[in-house]
Amino acid sequence: MADPMKIRATVSGDVCDIKVLMSHPMETGQRKDSDGKIVPAHFIQTFTIAVNGKTVVDGGCGPSVSRNPVFGFKAKGPKAGDKVTVTWTDNLGDKRSDEATVA
């Protein structure tokens, strides 16, 4: 199981700014280790961001998203106190879901 995500959601005016940092190696499957062996691909494939259980952003990633990916989104509607849930699944079937409160 990967490390917890860092989720920050802040409201300014009527727009909510959602930032997510996921801890993940995001191996491309093209890199070679010191022995010249190819490091197998290991990357986040899909993620969803939901506010109070309603999906706001549905995302897909290829291996060319950076290590420990950072995403930034904006949404209209969420208010302080709302729950933001982020869930990801990687190509090896690993999953992680974390929650934060809109500030």
Add this chain to the structure above:
Amino acid sequence: MDLMRRTLLKGMGSTGVLAAALAAGVLRPTQVFAADWNKAAFEAKDFAGALKGIGVGSTAESKDLLLTAPEIAENGAVVSVTVVSKIPATSSISVFVEKNPMPLSAHFQFANGALPEARVNLKMGQTSLVKVVAMANGKAYMTQKEVKVTMGGCGG
């Protein structure tokens, strides 16, 4: 004569079963994948193929699609890119790095009040065009920007 007919029928029967098994076993997983992770698009080796994978035939250049990316990226492992779509009813944004081994990097679908904006960090193997495709009302809009990479972020 009768025997031959038997064998023929038998043979036909088994191929039919095989076809059904193939259809059930091979088609079903890909359908699940399409709804989940778009394998065809993400594993496409060129921009045209990736575009086809997300179901886009042709794109129109648009000035309402704003792409912010660095002119020069010293480190190709982390290239921060921001996309803002001012096109009304934008439903999804896809980010491509044209010269990466698999150009499609990320794909976002917006719903329930999400603004069509996204920030994402990309890996870039070499100097390349970063292309962004936004879908709005079934039409595809595109914008692009070249990012020069001094040190590649793919491979070692």
